[in-house]
Amino acid sequence: MSKPKLAIYWAATCGGCDVALLDTQTKVVEIADAFELVLWPIAMDFKYKDVERLPEKSIDLCLFNGAIRTEEQEDIARMLRKRAKVLVAFGSCACHGGIPGLGNVSDRNGIFEKVYRQTRSTANNDGIRPRTRTEMPEGTLTLPAFHDTVRSLDQVVDTDYYVPGCPPPVDLIGQVVTAVLSRSLPAVGSTLAPDKTVCDECPRERDETKKVKQFRRLAEVTPDPTRCLLDQGIICCGPATRAGCEARCPSVNMPCRGCFGPPAGVLDQGLKLLSAIGSIIDSKDEREISRIVNGVQDPLGCFYRFGLPKSLLHRTRTRSADSETRDD
Amino acid sequence: MSSAEFEPKILAFLCNWCTYAAADLAGISRIQYPPNVRVIRVMCSGRIDPTFVLKALNDGADGVLIGGCHPGDCHYLEGNYKAMRRYQLLMKLLEQFGVESGRVRLVWISAGEGEKFARVVREMTETVRELGPFKRKETRVHVE
Numbered sequence: 001m002s003k004p005k006l007a008i009y010w011a012a013t014c015g016g017c018d019v020a021l022l023d024t025q026t027k028v029v030e031i032a033d034a035f036e037l038v039l040w041p042i043a044m045d046f047k048y049k050d051v052e053r054l055p056e057k058s059i060d061l062c063l064f065n066g067a068i069r070t071e072e073q074e075d076i077a078r079m080l081r082k083r084a085k086v087l088v089a090f091g092s093c094a095c096h097g098g099i100p101g102l103g104n105v106s107d108r109n110g111i112f113e114k115v116y117r118q119t120r121s122t123a124n125n126d127g128i129r130p131r132t133r134t135e136m137p138e139g140t141l142t143l144p145a146f147h148d149t150v151r152s153l154d155q156v157v158d159t160d161y162y163v164p165g166c167p168p169p170v171d172l173i174g175q176v177v178t179a180v181l182s183r184s185l186p187a188v189g190s191t192l193a194p195d196k197t198v199c200d201e202c203p204r205e206r207d208e209t210k211k212v213k214q215f216r217r218l219a220e221v222t223p224d225p226t227r228c229l230l231d232q233g234i235i236c237c238g239p240a241t242r243a244g245c246e247a248r249c250p251s252v253n254m255p256c257r258g259c260f261g262p263p264a265g266v267l268d269q270g271l272k273l274l275s276a277i278g279s280i281i282d283s284k285d286e287r288e289i290s291r292i293v294n295g296v297q298d299p300l301g302c303f304y305r306f307g308l309p310k311s312l313l314h315r316t317r318t319r320s321a322d323s324e325t326r327d328d
Numbered sequence: 329m330s331s332a333e334f335e336p337k338i339l340a341f342l343c344n345w346c347t348y349a350a351a352d353l354a355g356i357s358r359i360q361y362p363p364n365v366r367v368i369r370v371m372c373s374g375r376i377d378p379t380f381v382l383k384a385l386n387d388g389a390d391g392v393l394i395g396g397c398h399p400g401d402c403h404y405l406e407g408n409y410k411a412m413r414r415y416q417l418l419m420k421l422l423e424q425f426g427v428e429s430g431r432v433r434l435v436w437i438s439a440g441e442g443e444k445f446a447r448v449v450r451e452m453t454e455t456v457r458e459l460g461p462f463k464r465k466e467t468r469v470h471v472e
Binding site for chain 2: 105277281290313317
């Protein structure tokens with residue numbers, strides 16, 4: 001019997017998810033042994049046209065990491081969806097939009113303005129910007145279109161499973177591969193991580209009646225390594241973040257940043273976190289509350305660091321000047 | 329759609345003990361107020377999860393009104409303070425999202441203030457009418 005086929009793809013991502021696969025050490029050899037790789041751009045030289053030639057539903061497992069920012073990424077996502085039996089959103093970007101999803105505070109025009117004109121290091125006197133088609137004497141050059149809005153994988157194609165994490169922890173990857181090989185996957189649509197929150201796995205001591213008079217940023221204090229970070233006024237995303245990482249950030253004295261996305265049953269991770277943070281403020285005076293709230297410098301970036309595209313609003317309402325009204 | 333034709337939809341979450349009773353009183357007293365408000369009774373303003381507010385806006389509301397007991401008068405002692413804290417943080421977040429502050433309002437209206445309830449609804453209807461419809465964006469769902 002021939003080996004099951006495996007495709008690994010990266011879209012709008014940093015490459016950390018691919019590195020996480022290599023970090024599985026001996027497991028990666030097992031993976032390479034158990035599967036026939038048909039696509040893995042970071043590690044091997046495959047051509048899209050070879051994958052396109054594969055019949056529908058012929059790839060047994062596709063691990064898709066990265067969000068959808070460009071037309072090319074969208075096309076590849078659709079192409080792989082057709083050919084894959086099991087399509088897994090692998091890592092925070094594919095699951096929830098991830099760090100690239102923070103681009104949804106701006107749009108194509110806003111980002112191009114910043115990158116190709118406004119930054120101090122930009123030297124672009126001719127005001128050249130990327131274009132999808134450029135006519136040259138030698139012929140036409142093309143680039144994939146850059147969308148206004150970053151989307152998660154499941155906002156573009158049907159997605160079978162979610163493996164969250166930035167990047168997904170090695171243990172979780174091992175479990176996923178084992179589940180696929182032994183055909184013991186749960187119901188389609190499941191997130192392959194525990195339903196609970198990071199707080200459930202966190203070893204820190206908690207004060208049950210949380211009271212915060214002032215929020216502090218990590219740059220201002222060195223947290224006590226044994227007490228709950230929220231008790232110390234440091235915003236930790238643990239209460240509204242799915243477990244599965246064994247509290248790897250709080251364990252090394254860093255607050256949880258929310259990369260696993262919302263736990264089971266939560267519609268919007270940022271709003272749940274806002275609700276939790278709001279309720280621990282220790283004041284009944286409107287003006288004092290206002291002062292404490294202003295200690296949260298950037299609620300959007302803090303509460304939606306890894307999940308702005310999957311928030312209820314998906315993106316900010318504001319549009320940069322002269323941006324195209326067409327939303328792609 | 330011009331603002332003359334636009335009738336805003338306002339979803340109101342009113343606490344059982346004060347603001348809902350105020351709405352009742354406004355009705356019993358036959359005080360006139362715009363029919364743009366849709367009321368949902370909750371036990372306490374402290375029950376309002378910020379998710380309710382954003383889901384309302386996302387699902388068709390142009391504005392959200394939250395009504396609770398005056399500070400110090402909460403039936404559950406401190407629920408309205410909880411609402412106050414969350415509201416302030418939520419407004420800061422909404423500003424970053426580019427959602428106009430007039431669309432979401434937290435007010436304290438006691439059971440005896442039927443007239444105030446009617447006035448708040450009138451004010452908010454006009455504010456939201458001025459702002460126009462809330463710009464929703466559909467989630468792109470994959471169509472083969």
